[in-house]
Amino acid sequence: MSRKMNGCTVTNGYNLENGPCLPSKNGFGCNNDHSASCNCYKRTRYMDIDCQSYTYEDIRETSGFLLQKTKYRPEIGIICGSGLGSLAESLTEKQYIPYKEVPHFPVSTVKGHVGQLVFGMLQGVPIMCMQGRFHYYEGYPICKCAMPVRVMKMIGVNYLIATNAAGGLNESYNVGDIVVIKDHVNFMGFAGVNPLRGPNDERFGPRFPAVSKAYNAELRAAALKIGKEMGIQNSLHEGVYTCLGGPNFETIAELAAMKVLGIDAVGMSTVHEVIVACHSGITVFAFSLITNKCLTTYDDDDVANHEEVMETAKNKEDVLKEFVSRMVQHIQKIGGK
Numbered sequence: 001m002s003r004k005m006n007g008c009t010v011t012n013g014y015n016l017e018n019g020p021c022l023p024s025k026n027g028f029g030c031n032n033d034h035s036a037s038c039n040c041y042k043r044t045r046y047m048d049i050d051c052q053s054y055t056y057e058d059i060r061e062t063s064g065f066l067l068q069k070t071k072y073r074p075e076i077g078i079i080c081g082s083g084l085g086s087l088a089e090s091l092t093e094k095q096y097i098p099y100k101e102v103p104h105f106p107v108s109t110v111k112g113h114v115g116q117l118v119f120g121m122l123q124g125v126p127i128m129c130m131q132g133r134f135h136y137y138e139g140y141p142i143c144k145c146a147m148p149v150r151v152m153k154m155i156g157v158n159y160l161i162a163t164n165a166a167g168g169l170n171e172s173y174n175v176g177d178i179v180v181i182k183d184h185v186n187f188m189g190f191a192g193v194n195p196l197r198g199p200n201d202e203r204f205g206p207r208f209p210a211v212s213k214a215y216n217a218e219l220r221a222a223a224l225k226i227g228k229e230m231g232i233q234n235s236l237h238e239g240v241y242t243c244l245g246g247p248n249f250e251t252i253a254e255l256a257a258m259k260v261l262g263i264d265a266v267g268m269s270t271v272h273e274v275i276v277a278c279h280s281g282i283t284v285f286a287f288s289l290i291t292n293k294c295l296t297t298y299d300d301d302d303v304a305n306h307e308e309v310m311e312t313a314k315n316k317e318d319v320l321k322e323f324v325s326r327m328v329q330h331i332q333k334i335g336g337k
Ligand SMILES: O=P(O)(O)O[C@@H]1C[C@H](O)[C@@H](CO)O1
Pocket: 080, 081, 082, 083, 110, 133, 135, 163, 164, 165, 166, 246, 267, 268, 269, 270, 305, 306, 309
């Protein structure tokens, strides 16, 4: 799609003459003189094209498309982790929109991630659910992996429930336990892989957002209370999650190092989504399903595998549906529609 931005003809975010159009001091796009106020490719070719994947206008186009396709106006968004797509099946009056039909959306490539949006009702509350998320190891730039969260925000989502499958590093965790995430260690961020990298458009959020309170304390407390009410308090924990780039599972030495750092659950997602949610002012609740124990000794015969992850997720389907449904009910009570 072509449009005019600051005198440039831009096609799909590209000024064909000068490369990707970036936010410039004058607004979006190249201003064609490549001076100090111009952020066109000629001035910024040292930057990864990655981080300029989506402009505000792109996100507006995606959310506009969805708002026009659906009658739902959800304030709560849910991201289903590996094997957890069945969470979307609890919705009633469902409307499915495959990612491949949505402008600018990436497509899912991982087993256990269907690759569609599901709009519908849960506990009488409209919900937008991602049945399938995007991981860095699939080959997408990290900002692209997190792009749906910006779409959610523009659609009107104010609460995000992010779920994932994770390995349990904390020795007190068992397979099938739920870990309410209280904090994360952004290992990929240590190496500069951050969804907010690149020019910041203030319309999305601030250049330097605080993420020290990313996981809402009130929702965490509510989750623990809900766990008690459901009688699952012995298999419910609060813990620290980390996301690694994947796709390989971790080495014994890596896991030993992470243990020292106080990490409880190890996965390959969620952190980028939570950072973007925080940046956009979305309130976050996130949890991991412990699908396997992290193996921390060399004499263990077992190895981690995706089949085990999927199988555990399948086995816990019912309890997770109930847990999420009660969380939605709680969020509605405190202000989400
Ligand atoms: O999407 P999530 O984080 O739930 O998926 C986890 C991490 C890998 O994608 C996969 C490994 O089995 O499960």
